[in-house]
Amino acid sequence: MRDVRGRALASSQVRARFFPDIPRRALARNREIEPEKETRPKEDRMPKRPTSCVYCGGPLPPPALTGRPRSFCSAQCRQANERVVVSRNLHEKERRERERLEAEATARREKLEAEVAARDEREYRRAIEAGGDAAAEAKWQRLFDKTSEKGRWSLCQWPLANGEPGACTNRTADVYCAKHNRQLDRESEQQRRRRSEL
């Protein structure tokens, strides 16, 4: 199609001429203009920008036309904030390092405790298998450890033939149980009599 002077018309000009009521953009896109989705007020859609200095809380200078929105009132506040951030990161790093070292120490201690417990158990089983005084001593020691953990009483330390405690597992708050204390008394009485008879 050509205009009155015979120049070729662009297709949009042709459409605009024949369909003057339809908006140009709708013609160009060849579809309906979607109504704008406007559910929230405009302020909410704006990115959050500080209204006062992030560091000192003082008023911010008017925003620059280009670049990022201001967060600090001055270069001093920007630098001071930077120092705070650096020192906070450093403390956080130190804290994580300390926690790592503590966790490692705990793991080492627990491993060692497990090894000691396993070794004690092996020794205990060996002693029980051996029988006799070795078994009696091991049983007494195990019971003694258990009762002294509770801390309320102890075990009679009446010795075996090898001189180690293990002959008696009676409870006592003393060194020996009541029965063995009486036995001690009798023995010392007998000794006293023998000495006086001499």
Ligand SMILES: [Zn+2]
């Ligand atoms: Zn400031």
Ligand SMILES: [Zn+2]
């Ligand atoms: Zn006893």
